[in-house]
Amino acid sequence: MKKSALVIALIALALAAANSFFIIQEHFKRDVQYVVYLGTNHKDTNEPVFTNHSEAKLLADTVLVKYFPGFTIQEADGGWLEDGLISHEYTLVIYLSDTNLNQVHKACSELLESFHQSSVLIQANETKTEFYSGK
Secondary structure, rough: HHHHHHHHHHHHHHHHHHHHHHHHHHHEEEEEEEEEEOOOOOOOOOOOOOOOHHHHHHHHHHHHHHOOOOOEEEEEEEEEEOOOOEEEEEEEEEOOOOOHHHHHHHHHHHHHHOOOOOOOEEEEEEEEEOOOOOO
16 A cells, blocks of 8 residues: 555656646747857958958848847857868857748858858757746
8 A cells, every 4th residue: 555655656746747847848939049150261262351350240240130130149269170280260150049041041141252251050959948038
């Protein structure tokens, strides 16, 4: 008798925990966050396209606002090995949520041209998001 009561108590506890988990999850929306890595060295010369970083961010802002109601840009220093030599370039890391890959591709096509790039790296990460307002 005690063993069956323990089993029932454990099942009830598991169900309660699962219910709490799903209640918490209701506040979060399943989403895909796109992360775009945009280099700023010219594709042919590997020389910086911009004389200062503010110019690059301003141009990225100008392009991104055409396609997305919101975005985040971070600055990074990209690096890679080519022919045994390490190269570096100032890189913009762009975070995009609440959008789709087609829209990301449209923006990236314009960024490729504006920044004289042959490609950008796009990552698609499944996330759960919530716009929290403190209530």
